Amino acid sequence: MTFVQVIDCRTQQVDALNSLMDDWVEATRGRRTATHSIVAKDRSDASHVVEIVEFPSYEEAMRNSHLPETDRIYRELVALCDGEPSFTDLDVVRDEQLNKALVKEFFDRVVNGRDMEALEELCAADYREHDPSLSSEPLDLQGAKEQNGELMDAFEPRVTLDRIVAEGDLVCVGIDFRGHHSREYRGIPATDREMTGTGHATFRCADGKIAESWWNWDEVGMLRQLGVLDT
Missing domain, CATH: 3.10.450.50 (Nuclear Transport Factor 2; Chain: A,)
Incomplete structure (x- = not known):
């Protein structure tokens, strides 16, 4: 079952956060299990940023989270945010393109x-x-x-x-x-x-x-x- 993780945070450093995501993509090349990543900014609140990451399954997401690069990127993400990011774990029950x-x-x-x-x-x-x-x-x-x-x-x-x-x-x-x-x-x-x-x-x-x-x-x-x- 496809699994999606939503990371919700506030930051005044959106460009730096984007660069951090580029770093993660490069650092995990050949080993990451994520298949799709979206970073979106709230139109009514520029400091509100949401990242949506898709995985083939929950198990693959957990395997990705155990990569040392993922842990490093997470710590750098927290440093860019105004407070601790929140995580929502979602099992996809319908995906109709x-x-x-x-x-x-x-x-x-x-x-x-x-x-x-x-x-x-x-x-x-x-x-x-x-x-x-x-x-x-x-x-x-x-x-x-x-x-x-x-x-x-x-x-x-x-x-x-x-x-x-x-x-x-x-x-x-x-x-x-x-x-x-x-x-x-x-x-x-x-x-x-x-x-x-x-x-x-x-x-x-x-x-x-x-x-x-x-x-x-x-x-x-x-x-x-x-x-x-x-x-």
């Missing part, structure tokens, strides 16, 4: 479910799709529905996400796909062949919808499997 969930829903409904109308619900009205295998120019929402609809009808692809990473408003995914060429596609008669491949895509999310996407997948490999291109 909403942009990730939105992109997963896109693949479940639009790609694997072949519901092109779901694009209207999941994507912004001014959605733009960048996929050089479909068009040299960005596709708008209607163009994306038409071009991808043709692809879905021809191959009935099934996509598996082998990794998904989110930061800020961007979500990046690695994909494995497989399909069956059962209908004509761009003048290529149905070959009745199976095809597989890999690719990746990046999505930009805004206001709870997908605003833009960039695609890169192995179209050449697909055409070779169909016998259209020589190996």
